[in-house]
Amino acid sequence: MEKAEGKKRWWVVLVFYFLIAFEIFYMVSPFALYYYSVYGKGLDLLNSSLVTKWLASFFLPHIVVETKSHWLDMHNYIGGILAAAGFLVFLCGAAQIYYHKFTGRGAVTGGIYNHIRHPQYAALAVSGFGMLLLWPRYLVLITYTAMLFAYYFLARAEERECLAKFGESYNDYKGRTGMFLPVRINLPDRLRSFPKSGALRYLSLAAVFLTVTAAGIGAANWQKNYALDNMYILYARDSAYISLSEVESGQLRRITDLALSDESVRSRVIKKGPDSRFISYVLPADWYVAEIPMNDIEGRGHYSPGGYNRSLYKIVFTRTELNTQEDVQGKEIILRASGLTPLVEVTVDLESNKVTEIKDTPERIRYENVPTPVF
CATH class of the missing domain: 1.20.120 (Four Helix Bundle (Hemerythrin (Met), subunit A))
Structure with missing residues (x-):
């Protein structure tokens, strides 16, 4: 026994x-x-x-x-x-x-x-x-x-x-x-x-x-x-921009401002309403992370090679679902996030100072409705 x-x-x-x-x-x-x-x-x-x-x-x-x-x-x-x-x-x-x-x-x-x-x-x-x-x-x-x-x-x-x-x-x-x-x-x-x-x-x-x-x-x-205090993040009243790679704060702001300078991008984000909160991901243009609701690279779950082009980035804008009814701002947007709804994926070129590509987010998200890491 x-x-x-x-x-x-x-x-x-x-x-x-x-x-x-x-x-x-x-x-x-x-x-x-x-x-x-x-x-x-x-x-x-x-x-x-x-x-x-x-x-x-x-x-x-x-x-x-x-x-x-x-x-x-x-x-x-x-x-x-x-x-x-x-x-x-x-x-x-x-x-x-x-x-x-x-x-x-x-x-x-x-x-x-x-x-x-x-x-x-x-x-x-x-x-x-x-x-x-x-x-x-x-x-x-x-x-x-x-x-x-x-x-x-x-x-x-x-x-x-x-x-x-x-x-x-x-x-x-x-x-x-x-x-x-x-x-x-x-x-x-x-x-x-x-x-x-x-x-x-x-x-x-x-x-x-x-x-x-x-x-x-x-x-x-x-x-x-x-x-969160040691990540490369840019906060706004209703948004948090999380960079997956090392980037100076001034450059991160330039990337996000350049993406939002495009009228079609701005309209897709702003039309979600003043009470919406957003978490957007900034990453080198050839990187891919499966947990981010973005257009995928066939057969890859994570792809983050070194030696990437530091003038070419993409931003995945998402609207955030919160686990609170309170009015949250800044870091609290990340701390209270419980889900993401993809909005648009934008590629920017810092050398030419312009948006080079705008993509609709995929209809089918790899981990849709599955709790995945926010950061």
């Missing part, structure tokens, strides 16, 4: 990481539309309520490529390294366990287990944090926090099983190793006043979980504001 329960616990952990990795993979693959026809319904449900819209939103840049912050520019690379490294350590731990199981060598206490009692859970925590950096939805953050709590209780349950099976030898091993870190921190000794059983224990655990989750959401909100 204990072995069966252990297997069930492992399946829950692995399914969680599979789902996150699955979303990342499909968002950058040609099969994304088919995947989101099923998975997207759950996100649509969250996005349909003003109370839960924020859960499907992102707190770190996903479509913006260049910012004023090295951390923001590198977080995807850091996330990828952590996700891969954690998974490799997880495999190493699994290899040790199955080697001992097949050879009948008893409890695993050597190798990485000589320093950490639960390196597989520690590795999954690291890998999960990497995935969170790669796919920073608030929903993933909350689920990841729940998984960290699950790791602790799964580890405690496994330790009880090992004590029952291996006795004093495992107790000695437990006394000289750390649970998840090479440094031994005896958490139960530090929480002697924590209720041992009964309803009060579960209420206390719920309170701790909610406190940690709230702290995580607060940190994510801080990161979101930090990101």
Whole structure:
């Protein structure tokens, strides 16, 4: 029975990481539309309520490529390294366990287990944090926090099983190793006043979980504001112009003014009414990002090559759906955005100082009605 329960616990952990990795993979693959026809319904449900819209939103840049912050520019690379490294350590731990199981060598206490009692859970925590950096939805953050709590209780349950099976030898091993870190921190000794059983224990655990989750959401909100403060953005009363690449503020204003100098462009935007709010994306003319409602490049999800022409840009104007009834301006337009309706796509040439192309937005948007990153 204990072995069966252990297997069930492992399946829950692995399914969680599979789902996150699955979303990342499909968002950058040609099969994304088919995947989101099923998975997207759950996100649509969250996005349909003003109370839960924020859960499907992102707190770190996903479509913006260049910012004023090295951390923001590198977080995807850091996330990828952590996700891969954690998974490799997880495999190493699994290899040790199955080697001992097949050879009948008893409890695993050597190798990485000589320093950490639960390196597989520690590795999954690291890998999960990497995935969170790669796919920073608030929903993933909350689920990841729940998984960290699950790791602790799964580890405690496994330790009880090992004590029952291996006795004093495992107790000695437990006394000289750390649970998840090479440094031994005896958490139960530090929480002697924590209720041992009964309803009060579960209420206390719920309170701790909610406190940690709230702290995580607060940190994510801080990161979101930090990101917006370090991106290349031009704000107006009713608009936010987000540049995906590095650009000086004066040049960004020149790009947007040049696009709006065309009467046909201006009429498409202004006719939406004085109460409308807009988020427009400025990017080099040969770049493409699938999450922006723009004319696509066949077979590509993201295309942002270096060495781009710094005098040729395109702007995708969109009208913004907000998750509030309040009159918002400036940065709040981005913070309160929950959906985008494409209006027009414009290409400008700074050298010739003119609009070179105006395109209607596509009738079918790749991720239409799917909550995607705003920045």
